[in-house]
Amino acid sequence: MDFEGEYTMRTASNQQSYEPDTVYPDAVLxxxxxxxxxxxxxxxxxxxxxxxxxxxxxxxxxxxxxxxxxxxxxxxxxxxxxxxxxxxxxxxxxxxxxxxxxxxxxxxxxxxxxxxxxxxxxxxxxxxxxxxxxxxxxxxxxxxxxxxxxxxxxxTSDRVTFDLFDRVNRGGTRLNNQEMRNALYQGNATELINRLAEKEAFVEATEHSIPANHMKDRYLVLRFVAFYLWQQHVTIDPDTDGPLDYRSNVEDFLGKTMRFLNRLEPENGLFKELDTRFTRAMELAIRLLPSGGFRLPSSPGKKRPINMAFFESFSYLLSRLNGEGEQLHCQIQEVYMQLICDAAYLESLTRSVDSGKQTEKRYEIINRLIHELNLC
Incomplete structure (x- = not known):
């Protein structure tokens, strides 16, 4: 396992940890x-x-x-x-x-x-x-x-589509959901994600531990992009033309984010904003977090893989920060230590991480810290 949460990008038949009521919320084929x-x-x-x-x-x-x-x-x-x-x-x-x-x-x-x-x-x-x-x-x-x-x-939802793709291709190479998503939604979205995943700051912040094979690095970057846009209330649902809601179905959520980005003009300022915010978050992580900063605490002598949900949510916090200075740096380190000791936050990173309940909890905690400490 290259990162905690990797199971969320597996082929449809190997998915785990979905809540029973949300496996196929809209099973229209x-x-x-x-x-x-x-x-x-x-x-x-x-x-x-x-x-x-x-x-x-x-x-x-x-x-x-x-x-x-x-x-x-x-x-x-x-x-x-x-x-x-x-x-x-x-x-x-x-x-x-x-x-x-x-x-x-x-x-x-x-x-x-x-x-x-x-x-x-x-x-x-x-x-x-x-x-x-x-x-x-x-x-x-x-x-x-x-x-x-x-x-x-x-x-037909992405989760149902991916399951069908997996079934008809079981005799050949098994593609994970990110590989299929990358093929279906080529355009502005894939260009942005590829560019961000190749940044040296991202590679260094993740300790050269997230491989490009099977697009694992692209998956982490896409999650950052999707949840950043969602938290900023930017993403428009291509199917309804209303704000994109998160309803525990991460496959549709990520796919709709890519479709939204593909509809924009390449010159749209949102792409520059995402590039700038993501790069700043990675650079701050390199400078201010301890070694293994996106890994959760483990027993002495052991080293856990990078945690996907921790990377995605704490990177969002870092991306929202403005300014520099010793005081800001100390606040970031204080917030970091506070989070890795927060039982509710840690649970949201390790149990049913893509459920609506845990996702809302995770970002509620992150946003509260941002506003309490006036970090943005």
Whole structure:
């Protein structure tokens, strides 16, 4: 475990510690059945901007080998139906391919004459053939091949969506929720999160202990961004156009935050504010917190991992501070010691950390300290 709370970013089937009544508060699954030819999907992919996202930022393991690619083409020429393709439709109507990326990549690549068929055991006479060497009838058979798509549409929640993604991909690489979220909501949000996660101040404040693999570092940064905006009453719910509420469903909460950020113009001052506040919080943590500052107390000789909820909430406190000086620095250190001795605060960091009750408690304590000590 790289940080306490890491389980909250696991694949949907491995989630833990959800309150029973909030696992699926809005278990609406809106899947539309659609069909399209290979040629139609290729045309969507080649539009500017593309209407089919074939390269979401997933890490799905090895790319198909030449024999697998060739056998897919052989199957179509033989009239064998292909498996379902799952896509997520984003707000702009773009299809994000979730299950079927290798098949579509292979088909588009072959039509573009990028590889020749090889090691075929049934249609042996086609070995060595590229698309332009097939007969017109065979070319039409590939381009006109009808594919069945299951399109996940709104208002399917992120938690339900991630669970579905996990189920249809259990035979392959298991993606955690942050990897899927990063693929679904590319844009301003991912650019901001990537930039913040790469800052040396963040890496140093977290003691070089949060790896970039599986986007664990991005997950911590996104939580800071989402809860900062929520506490500042900035985030607008993209589904209702009203203030974003937190209702124990962290997957929808984080996803909606990313969608909100993606709707803003890149020049919006909010991005600079988040960058400045986050950087200041990390720099203050480096200067003023003891070694292992985002780790909870442990037994002598033992060292606990960084605590996710502690990082997220105390970084919010640090980000709100203005000014400098010895008095401020002493106050920060005093508040820090007060918090790690506060039983209610510690419980909110270790038990049902994403429940509405514990989240409200955590930030109620943080905000009370900010205002009592007049730190902002």
């Amino acid at each position: 809106n899947i539309a059945r659609d069909s399209a030819s290979v040629f139609q999907l290729k045309r969507k992919w080649e539009k500017t901007p593309p209407m089919l996202n074939l390269t979401p930022d997933f890490q799905r393991g090895l790319v198909w080998k030449p024999k697998q690619k060739s056998e897919l083409i052989e199957s179509i020429l033989m009239g064998i139906p292909l498996p379902l393709i799952y896509v997520k439709e984003d707000e702009k109507g773009v299809y994000v391919i979730v299950d079927g990326k290798q098949r579509l990549s292979t088909l588009f690549s072959f039509i573009n004459n990028e590889f020749a068929l090889e090691k075929l055991t049934i249609l042996k006479d086609k070995n060595g053939s590229r698309f332009d060497k097939l007969t017109p009838l065979e070319q039409n058979k590939i381009e006109d091949c009808s594919l069945t798509l299951h399109v996940i549409k709104a208002p």
